[in-house]
Amino acid sequence: MNSDISIANRYRRTVNLAEAFLCGALAGAALGIAFAPAPGSETRARLRARARKGRDQASEIIEQGRTALERQKRRAEALVDRSRTHVRDQVRHVSKAVDEGRAAASDVRARGQRALENIRREGTEAVADVKSAYNEARSRTAGSGSEK
Secondary structure: OHHHHHHHHHHHHHHHHHHHHHHHHHHHHHHHHHHOOOOHHHHHHHHHHHHHHHHHHHHHHHHHHHHHHHHHHHHHHHHHHHHHHHHHHHHHHHHHHHHHHHHHHHHHHHHHHHHHHHHHHHHHHHHHHHHHHHHHHHHHHHHHHHOO
8 A cells, every 4th residue: 555655646746847847948948039049030940849849858757657557556556455365375375274273173072972971881881789798788788677
């Protein structure tokens, strides 16, 4: 963006320079007429030649400004293209990381569910073993109490 402003400023300076040159040429022409010892037709011919030369120089300066502006425009477009490519690459990179993160989270969730199922199963088996041992101990105690 800063380079766009710089380009516009350079173009304005070029145009201002061309305008200043033309004004100077006209002022010189007026002074030349006022102080010219040559006849009017000769003076007018010289003025036309100088005006033509000034117009040609101004046209050349303006064309150089246009050329510089086009060059800067191409550079800016190339920069925008590179930036778009970089952003696209970064979006792909982030998307890949997100996908890998989702896959890892899914894997962790599945392992956690399997571990929870194992704990439940082992807990259920442990409770059944404790109940069985309790019932067995109770029946032994109940059986030994009747023998006394």
